[in-house]
Every structure is written in structure tokens, then in C-alpha cells.
Amino acid sequence: MISSAPITELMGSIKPAPISLLHARDLKYRDFLTVALIARSSHRFLDNWVYIHDPSVKVGRVQNFRSWSPELVPDEEMTCLGLEYFCFEGDGLWSAPDAELVELAKKEITKIGLVRSSDVVDACVVRQKKAYPVYDESYRQNVETVRRDLALNFPNLHLVGRNGMHKYNNQDHAMMTAMLTVRNILAGETLYDIWDVNEDAEYHESGTSGEIAALSSVRMTPRRAA
Numbered sequence: 001m002i003s004s005a006p007i008t009e010l011m012g013s014i015k016p017a018p019i020s021l022l023h024a025r026d027l028k029y030r031d032f033l034t035v036a037l038i039a040r041s042s043h044r045f046l047d048n049w050v051y052i053h054d055p056s057v058k059v060g061r062v063q064n065f066r067s068w069s070p071e072l073v074p075d076e077e078m079t080c081l082g083l084e085y086f087c088f089e090g091d092g093l094w095s096a097p098d099a100e101l102v103e104l105a106k107k108e109i110t111k112i113g114l115v116r117s118s119d120v121v122d123a124c125v126v127r128q129k130k131a132y133p134v135y136d137e138s139y140r141q142n143v144e145t146v147r148r149d150l151a152l153n154f155p156n157l158h159l160v161g162r163n164g165m166h167k168y169n170n171q172d173h174a175m176m177t178a179m180l181t182v183r184n185i186l187a188g189e190t191l192y193d194i195w196d197v198n199e200d201a202e203y204h205e206s207g208t209s210g211e212i213a214a215l216s217s218v219r220m221t222p223r224r225a226a
């Protein structure tokens, strides 16, 4: 059995309760919401995203969807910016009504100077639970304890992915852990240690750390069509 569900939820669903359940429950997550603003805009910036360090606003990062791909924003006159707010499920930001979040985003995007509030024509709020596994002082020990428990008592249950391993994996790392797990299962032995993938948590666009040689040749990146 291969699981990419958050460790907390997986371990909480096993009956009878596994011995490492308290450690699994002690793992924490950071949640996240995006307010996408669609606006008329002649002024374009080219970055895919910008981090916002101004303490007078709550937004932490702005995604510029047209820079990811023009096909995401097919109307030439429009831009679509995703204002990202880091929060915890149930806190003030998370629980705020959508209309209030849209107003906040419009006010803040105007203050930052990327778009004027009066140019916003539509908006949408998306909430994402468990967006980030939290690396606090006890997470490493907690994950270690869960792994030992599984190895001993559930040897055919395999953890993969991001929250599945409580590891700050990017998409390619998450997929690689699953592919290597399948190879291990087919081989009937541990050919690859999937916990080595992304070991240095290096950013995916800047390095090759953690790549396992056997798979590095099959990682493909998109190319512009001719």
C-alpha cells in the first residue's frame, strides 16, 4: 500500500491505533489561501512571482499567472494576479468571508502599486489546507518514530510525496519518491532510499541536489512548441 495522504491523517485512520500515533498527531502544517484578482492592466511585470516584504501589508507573495503562461490569461487586456496569504486553518484570515478577503487583496495590491483597485473586474478565493509541512523542533523525531513503527509493524505500507513524508518536496521530488517506491516494490528489496530524494531541500530550479542518478536521465522539462 502506498500513501500520499498527510501522515497525521493516515496514522489516525489505522485501527487499532498504531503506537506512534501521538508522534504523527504532533506534526504540524501551515495553511494558505490565494485571492486571484482579474484586472485591466497596461502595466505588466515579467516575474512569475514576487515576495512582498512590506510589513504594512499581510500578503506574502504575488503570483503573476500570465508570466507562467500567456494561455492562463487569454485576454490581452487583462492580468490575473494571485495574492497569497500564509495562515492557519481556522485563524482570522482563513475564516474571513471571501468578500472581505477580496477587499483586503484589492487594497493591498493598490498599496504595493501593481494594479489599481478600480481596475479589478473579478476575483476568486481558493483555500489550501496543509500547504506546507512545518519543520518545528520536534518534527524530525516525530517522523523518525512513525517510520520505525511502520517498518516494524506495517512493512508493506509505503509513505511517498510531500505531506505523505512530511517533507518539503516539490512536485518532481514527490513524483520521484513514488516512482522509486514502485521500483523497490517490484524488486522486492530497497534499491533506493526515497528519503534521500531532495535531501538538501535545495530549490528545484537552482540545483540537482538529491537527484538519484538512475532517474536523473528521465526527468523531462517542458519546451516551447516550435
Ligand SMILES: Cc1cc2nc3c(=O)[nH]c(=O)nc-3n(C[C@H](O)[C@H](O)[C@H](O)COP(=O)(O)OP(=O)(O)OC[C@H]3O[C@@H](n4cnc5c(N)ncnc54)[C@H](O)[C@@H]3O)c2cc1C
Binding pocket: 004, 005, 006, 009, 010, 032, 128, 131, 132, 160, 161, 162, 163, 164, 169, 170, 171, 172, 174, 175, 204
Ligand atoms: C502554494 C504552493 C505552491 C507550490 N508551487 C510549486 C511549484 O511551483 N513547483 C513545484 O514543483 N511544486 C510546488 N508545490 C509543491 C507541490 O504542489 C507538491 O510538492 C506536490 O503536489 C506534492 O504531491 P503529493 O502527491 O505528495 O501531494 P498532493 O498533490 O497534495 O496529493 C495528495 C493527495 O492525497 C489526497 N488525500 C489527502 N488526504 C487523504 C486521505 N485521508 N485519503 C485519501 N486521499 C487523501 C489529496 O486529496 C491529494 O489528492 C507547491 C505547493 C503549494 C502548496
